[in-house]
Amino acid sequence: MGILRPVAVVTTLSTILLSILWRATLDLAQETFLQCLLENSLRSHPISAAIYTPQSSSYSSVLESYIRNLRFNETSTPKPFLILTASHESHIQAAVLCAKKQDIQMKVRSGGHDYEGLSYVSTVPFFVLDMFNLRSVDVDIGNETAWVQTGATLGEVYYRIAERSNIHGFPAGVCPTVGVGGHLSGAGYGNMMRKYGVSADNIIDAQFIDANGRLLDRKSMGEELFWAIRGGGGASFGVILAYKIKLVRVPQKVTSFQVERTLEENATDIVDQWQHVADKLPEELFIRLALDVVNSSRSGEKTVRASFISLFLGDSETLLSIMNERFPKLGLSKSDCIETSWVRSVLFWADIPIETKIDVLLDRTPQTLVSLKRKSDYVKEPIPKAGLEGIWKRMIELQVPKMFFNPYGGKMAEIPSTKIPFPHRAGNLWKIQYLANWNESGIEAANHHIGLTRKLYDYMTPFVSRNPREAYLNYRDVDLGTSYNGKPVYSEGRVYGIRYFKGNFDRLVQIKSKVDPSNFFRNEQSIPVLPYQENRDDQ
Structure with missing residues (x-):
């Protein structure tokens, strides 16, 4: 081993001293x-x-x-x-x-x-x-509203509504353990969006703490800020303590089904018909398409499985009539249909046995925990059959990532893209969610599965939106860009902001610059302030 030169010794000692000084300063x-x-x-x-x-x-x-x-x-x-x-x-x-x-x-x-x-x-x-201790859910059936603190979960919201009424619900996500705060402030959606829009479309008031520590409601915060925190990501603007939501009417009886078809069972033709009808069906009917790779009936081979999962706000007879006329290739039968209450359909969609006591919705812990990666896309035109066949081939090669196709149309095509910051409305046939889950720990496993997800995402480029390639805020994806140190500047924020918010991004920046000019509320993908305020001290 060589002998350290005096300069090297001084440099090493300086580095150590600086490190100790920095740690002491941080501790203080x-x-x-x-x-x-x-x-x-x-x-x-x-x-x-x-x-x-x-x-x-x-x-x-x-x-x-x-x-x-x-x-x-x-x-x-x-x-x-x-x-x-x-x-x-x-x-x-x-x-x-x-x-x-x-x-x-x-x-x-x-x-x-x-x-x-x-x-x-x-x-x-x-x-x-x-926020998990701040989770009260105060339901007012007479006025068809509820005040929901943002530490509550969606399951708690659904349970408390069902306690009071069997003809009311709320249009939000299908995972009961998701927190209200992030879900609603990022727009939120579920299997009733074709009938009632996204979750944030149904927010009518809020309790909000701003950068000066003031507790505000809709009236005192003003309509611009109220607009921003319904889909623009609340963590960029302040702390949302509670939302007042508008409950929606649901029938006493709804119908769900899950029908699976592989490529050997004519999945290509069925998926192709789904593409052309899913956004045009009655707004009471939502049919998600889930795609994954499974073992083929042919020994040693893999195939693609298409699963069609539905919620219909009505009875099975009416649903069968619609399906036979509009989506006959699926071949839906009476035995496929499950008639139940709306709150029990939540269990069905969460892969919880439908006969389970509904107080399972109060369980705040997911059934399983895994490592995961998610990405998103929007599709504006049906994918040609040759394109579908290419996707099947690529999925079988990669095997790991799944895709969920969530259809639009209905109210999603009617609500203006500027009503709230969430811009992905008319013109979109469906949204894609890319899903990769794995149980192995460590960076190598993560890089492997994330890499496969990126490959499938890259392959889908010709079939999805462009200029910008749109993305959904609640499917947070740092591949789209991040700020350097958690305090984004405008040039960084615009890279991912345009993809999440399209034409609403600059309005969000204007509001952010007004209500939080020092950029206190920030994260690696938050809304930045205007360029001339980036180096400005708070006044």
Whole structure:
């Protein structure tokens, strides 16, 4: 081994000293932040019981209890220096004021289903404001509304509505453990969107804490900000404490089915007919197409399976009549149909046995946890049969990624693209979700499965939207671009922002620049401020 030269020794010592100084400075900043939280605590609602640091015995369990993507639960995953499990609005206000004073990054987590972990992971020092204790659901059947705190899950919302009425529901996602906060602020959709639009189309008020710690409602925040937090991603603008939602009417009896066909069972022709009718069916009928690779009936070979999964807001006889006339190639039969209540159809779509007691919807833990990657696309024209056959071949080669095709039409084609920030309306036949799940841990497994997903996504380029290639915010995808250090500048934000929001992006930037000019509320894919404010100190 060679002898260190004097300059090298000095350089090494300088690096060590700088590292120690940086760590000491960071520790002091975190200690100052913690002290600020305690000083801003109300006697009636003490904040100390809501604070977890790495020295707390429950820190790891609190952090991990709402990690829904195991890819971000590795030992190498950056961890927050503090978790604040707010149970009162004053806790949120203290967190905002103290973090803003020190310019500390705050991540806001509701259900933890953020596909890229942006609500609880960062490359810079950060803390997590966890909303899971703020989860009341106050249903007012007389006015057909409900106030829902953003730490609630969709399953809790559905259960509380069903407690009060068998003819009301809410158009949102099919996964019961998804948190209300992220789902609704990113638009949210489910199997009633063709009848009632996306979830955010049915928000009529909100409780919101801004960058100055003020608690606002729709009237006091103004219509521009209220517009932004219904589909523009609430974490870019403030902390949403609760949403007031408009309940929708559902029949006492709805019908679901799941019918599967492989390539050997004429899946190509059936999928082709689905493409031409799915967006034109009555708005009460939603038929998702799921594509995956399975073993063929031919020994040793693989094939593509097309699964058609449906919710119809009506009885089976009416559904069969529609299907026989409009989608006969599927060959739907009476025995395929399951008539049930709307709330039990939620169980069916969540792959929970339909006879299960509905209080299973109150379970906040997913049935399984895996590592995962998601991507999204929008399709504007039917894919030619030759194109479908090429897709089948590519899927069989890759084997791992699945695709869900979610049809539009109905109300989705009628609501203007500027009504809320969510722009993907008329002109789209369906949305694609690309899905890869795996159980192996480590970076090599992640790179392998993410790589396969990207290959399928790249192959689909000729068949999907372009200029821009559109994407859905709630299917968060960092492949579309990120900010350098969690504090995006306009040029970075526009790269992914145009794909998520299209023509609504610049309006979101204008609102962001007005309500949060110092860019306190930020993440790796948040809305940036206007260019001339990027280096501006908050006034």
